[in-house]
Amino acid sequence: MVSVETLGDEGREDLISCCKGIADMIAWLDSLDGRPGLEELGNHLHSLPINLDALKKHISYTDDDGYQRNIIKKTEHYEMVAITWKAGQDTPIHDHVGSDCAFLIIEGTSTETIYSLNEDGLAVPIEVRTYQSGDICASNEPDIHRISNEGDTNLINFHVYTPPLSGFGIYNSADA
Numbered sequence: 001m002v003s004v005e006t007l008g009d010e011g012r013e014d015l016i017s018c019c020k021g022i023a024d025m026i027a028w029l030d031s032l033d034g035r036p037g038l039e040e041l042g043n044h045l046h047s048l049p050i051n052l053d054a055l056k057k058h059i060s061y062t063d064d065d066g067y068q069r070n071i072i073k074k075t076e077h078y079e080m081v082a083i084t085w086k087a088g089q090d091t092p093i094h095d096h097v098g099s100d101c102a103f104l105i106i107e108g109t110s111t112e113t114i115y116s117l118n119e120d121g122l123a124v125p126i127e128v129r130t131y132q133s134g135d136i137c138a139s140n141e142p143d144i145h146r147i148s149n150e151g152d153t154n155l156i157n158f159h160v161y162t163p164p165l166s167g168f169g170i171y172n173s174a175d176a
Helices: 009-018 020-031 038-046 052-058
Strands: 002-006 067-074 079-085 100-107 110-117 123-131 136-139 144-148 155-162
Touching: 009 020, 009 052, 009 067, 020 038, 020 079, 038 100, 038 136, 038 155, 052 100, 052 155, 079 144, 123 136
Parallel strands: 002 067
Antiparallel strands: 067 079, 079 155, 100 136, 100 155, 110 123, 110 144
8 A cells, every 4th residue: 555645845955955965956957848858867866965854854654564655856857755664564465657757776785576467367476676775766657666674774766757657567476
């Protein structure tokens, strides 16, 4: 289950004033006329300084088995989200129909499980990748994956979807 919160104008302005990295990312994204490529987006995320204390003041975690999407800014061209997981929380197996996604691991260890579909349309794991704080992960819109926090501390990932996430497919695991 996913919980969603959107930062209000005051919270967003406070975060931007305290976090030059987020302010610079917003300025760059707002300067574009369209959708950046994943490589270009990843390059901007790679060197992005994040004021962790300022970010933590404006985000939250969900208490259920899911995860929390904290929407920082959403325009017609992009959506910027800080996604949080407590230990043991994960996303469903999903794709990003119509959107590319790149994200920076800000705190914790992020586990990405990559899937392919079998002849019955069920998701079969084919690879597991682990990302540490400071690492970048990028997914094209047809990629099928699950993000999880398999560690014992909280996890924060800073996601940028281009264009904004408007839908996604959810897949059943062949292992279920």
